Amino acid sequence: MELWDVYDIDRVKTSQTAKRDEPLLPGQYHLVVHICIFNKKGELLIQQRQPWKKGYPNLWDVSVGGSALTGENSAAAATRELNEELGLHYDFCDVRPFFTINFPCGFDDFYLIEMDTPITALHLQPEEVQDARWASLEEIETMLDNKTFIPYYHDLIRLLFVMRNHRGSTITG
Numbered sequence: 001m002e003l004w005d006v007y008d009i010d011r012v013k014t015s016q017t018a019k020r021d022e023p024l025l026p027g028q029y030h031l032v033v034h035i036c037i038f039n040k041k042g043e044l045l046i047q048q049r050q051p052w053k054k055g056y057p058n059l060w061d062v063s064v065g066g067s068a069l070t071g072e073n074s075a076a077a078a079t080r081e082l083n084e085e086l087g088l089h090y091d092f093c094d095v096r097p098f099f100t101i102n103f104p105c106g107f108d109d110f111y112l113i114e115m116d117t118p119i120t121a122l123h124l125q126p127e128e129v130q131d132a133r134w135a136s137l138e139e140i141e142t143m144l145d146n147k148t149f150i151p152y153y154h155d156l157i158r159l160l161f162v163m164r165n166h167r168g169s170t171i172t173g
Helices: 074-086 137-145 154-163
Strands: 003-007 013-019 030-038 044-049 064-067 099-103 106-114 129-135
Touching: 003 030, 030 074, 044 074, 044 137, 064 074, 074 106, 074 129, 106 154, 129 137, 137 154
Parallel strands: 030 106
Antiparallel strands: 003 013, 030 044, 030 064, 044 129, 099 106
């Protein structure tokens, strides 16, 4: 049974926990992380979800994603998820998310990192990931149009590619 810390609207941890697959009450939120791994060629590492996954079975997704477990902060969740899903090690201790997107029941932290990792070096988590590959922005946009990629907004995927080497919201940052 997976347990999450419950946060308030200001992203302050409450003393409550929630079970995965049980709806949160109004005013309760949980933390999710996404790690987007880019290579030096500017391609994004994408993974294909297993057919038995409840959400978006068989669809392709960004490199890694998952909910923070009880006791984890965003960086700890990112470190754990990256290791679990792809077998990769990266220390997020001193890394802040590039940005956070608020969704109806939580906070979605996006980390953008560069790693030139060969696909053959990945150790895919068999419970969650069936395949992985490098893809260009154009390839992912085609996958979005063909409905073989999780239905993110096209502009969000473009933003990931644009922001991968930039911090802040202005050119002079």
